[in-house]
Amino acid sequence: MKQSVRALGWTVTIATVLLFLFIGTAAYSVFQTFFAGQGLQLGNFEMNLSGNEVVMAIPFTINNTGYYDINDFEVATRLKDINGSVIVQNITNTGDIERGTTQSRRHILVVNFQDLLSKFPYILFNDTEFSLDFLVGFKYAYAFDFQVSITHMPIRWGAPLYGLKLYSVSPPSFNGTHILLLVALEVENHSFFDINGSMSIGVYNEDEELIGSSIEVVELPSGSRISGTFEVDVWIQEPQKFTGKGFVTCSLELPGVGQTFEIWRQEYG
Amino acid sequence: MDEIEEKERTAKDWAKIILVRILKAAFWGFIMGGEIMLFLNITQIGSQFFPAQQSGLMEILMISVGFEVAIQLLQGTIFPFILSIARAFLFMVLLVHVTNGGVMEIQIQSSQELPLPSGMNIVITLDFKPILGAFLILSSLSIIKILLQLIEFLSEKEEPMVPPESS
Numbered sequence: 001m002k003q004s005v006r007a008l009g010w011t012v013t014i015a016t017v018l019l020f021l022f023i024g025t026a027a028y029s030v031f032q033t034f035f036a037g038q039g040l041q042l043g044n045f046e047m048n049l050s051g052n053e054v055v056m057a058i059p060f061t062i063n064n065t066g067y068y069d070i071n072d073f074e075v076a077t078r079l080k081d082i083n084g085s086v087i088v089q090n091i092t093n094t095g096d097i098e099r100g101t102t103q104s105r106r107h108i109l110v111v112n113f114q115d116l117l118s119k120f121p122y123i124l125f126n127d128t129e130f131s132l133d134f135l136v137g138f139k140y141a142y143a144f145d146f147q148v149s150i151t152h153m154p155i156r157w158g159a160p161l162y163g164l165k166l167y168s169v170s171p172p173s174f175n176g177t178h179i180l181l182l183v184a185l186e187v188e189n190h191s192f193f194d195i196n197g198s199m200s201i202g203v204y205n206e207d208e209e210l211i212g213s214s215i216e217v218v219e220l221p222s223g224s225r226i227s228g229t230f231e232v233d234v235w236i237q238e239p240q241k242f243t244g245k246g247f248v249t250c251s252l253e254l255p256g257v258g259q260t261f262e263i264w265r266q267e268y269g
Numbered sequence: 270m271d272e273i274e275e276k277e278r279t280a281k282d283w284a285k286i287i288l289v290r291i292l293k294a295a296f297w298g299f300i301m302g303g304e305i306m307l308f309l310n311i312t313q314i315g316s317q318f319f320p321a322q323q324s325g326l327m328e329i330l331m332i333s334v335g336f337e338v339a340i341q342l343l344q345g346t347i348f349p350f351i352l353s354i355a356r357a358f359l360f361m362v363l364l365v366h367v368t369n370g371g372v373m374e375i376q377i378q379s380s381q382e383l384p385l386p387s388g389m390n391i392v393i394t395l396d397f398k399p400i401l402g403a404f405l406i407l408s409s410l411s412i413i414k415i416l417l418q419l420i421e422f423l424s425e426k427e428e429p430m431v432p433p434e435s436s
Contacts, residue, residue, distance in 0.1 A: 001421050008414045016407055023400060131388075145396035152388040 029066035049193040056109040068141035070097040075107040078133040130155040158190030166264040181232040195220040197254040206245040212236040245269030294341035302333035350419040371398035
């Protein structure tokens with residue numbers, strides 16, 4: 001009896017000492033790796049327009065200089081609209097990072113611009129704010145689970161066609177072959193990308209038949225502004241169809257968006 | 270005359286025993302949490318980093334010291350075993366309660382040093398349930414050990430002092 005009690009006592013004592021040693025070394029190691037050292041390096045937040053997708057990327061590097069392995073290191077982001085509805089979310093899991101090793105990854109969040117515009121058409125012309133939830137989590141030494149979450153991080157959205165105003169300065173005039181339009185245009189590109197699109201002007205008769213059209217190239221670098229009056233000549237392919245009455249439309253096609261927006265419509269005659 | 274001398278010696282012995290026990294109790298009380306209480310009070314580390322938890326920590330340390338002093342003072346009786354079991358059980362409950370079941374959360378609020386946009390929250394979560402589980406298993410083993418010691422103590426007390434039978 002005495003021997004078994006003694007054995008149990010020693011077992012508990014040795015196990016407790018080992019447990020405290022483990023906690024102490026793990027705490028020291030995690031502090032040295034992530035707080036005193038450069039265990040986690042987050043790169044600059046990148047936002048690019050690629051095709052018809054807005055690609056947000058966060059590069060990160062984990063350098064495990066500690067005594068134990070890092071398990072299931074993951075970075076998660078969730079983009080939400082102003083009402084808190086989830087637009088898109090993604091998780092990047094690096095798996096296990098053994099001690100003495102380094103891993104570099106890019107956490108990517110892809111938003112389809114076309115989907116975004118179909119859900120929130122106002123963002124083409126109005127600045128707004130999205131919110132981003134950001135989470136970094138990992139297990140240390142298979143025992144400690146750390147998680148840092150930053151919620152409701154504001155992401156400013158600048159409208160690519162902020163404050164767009166297009167109007168005819170004088171009534172359209174027809175010279176037998178062309179319709180001459182004098183239009184005033186005001187627009188600011190608040191977005192992070194340059195706009196290299198095309199503006200199509202279509203002239204219709206009173207039977208709503210397209211009788212002439214013209215395409216103008218629109219170049220609006222990020223942060224720039226256009227304000228002025230422009231003369232547009234629209235060649236009428238079939239002058240006999242010109243009835244003196246109808247309407248003029250102006251549509252904008254943005255590459256990357258893959259969608260045409262009618263931005264102006266005016267009656268004439 | 271001899272009787273008076275014997276009485277004086279007994280009182281002296283008692284005084285010696287009590288003094289030794291008090292010193293032993295003070296020493297073990299210091300080892301079992303007194304030194305941490307002293308350290309926290311001198312350096313004020315607890316109040317700097319864990320203002321809410323500090324009060325809980327001090328209470329736990331006071332309970333630990335109180336139990337240890339009582340156990341040391343009552344050596345040779347059944348009470349140290351009962352107190353040890355009660356202490357181990359109380360610590361298991363307190364450990365689960367203070368550590369919120371092994372999940373601790375720290376919310377970082379917007380301050381002058383760290384201004385955050387309105388509505389933005391930073392939450393740091395530490396989940397150490399496996400470690401808490403290991404502590405609870407060790408505490409349970411410790412209770413079993415004390416129970417065995419108690420059984421042994423009681424059996425020794427109950428053993429009749431029978432002289433060996435002469436054949």
